[in-house]
Amino acid sequence: MDTTDIFLYAGYLLVVIGSILALIMPLISSLGDPKSLLKTLVGVVIIAAVFGIAYSSASGDVAAKYMADPFNITPEGAKMVGGVLITVYALFLLAIVGIVITEINKIIK
16 A cells, blocks of 8 residues: 555545534534524425435436446436436526526615
8 A cells, every 4th residue: 555545545534524524513503503403404304305306207227338347337326316416406406596586686675
């Protein structure tokens, strides 16, 4: 194992630690204000609902060449990836609409 591998594993470890802390620290800081936890829970439920709709509308079709050896993609995996992509597209569109509405609201005021 050379230094490149060591630095890659160290980077992976730091990403995992950072992700865990990014989830845990806001929860710890919001324990004093339960209403903020409720708002967070509502946001998570909405995103889960959007993903559920996207997952149910995604296709699980996989071409035969991608089911074979170097890829080994299953129909369930293809459906999951399709659901995630549709969710990202929907949230991107929602963000763009929100930006446009905010800018129009600024012009009017």
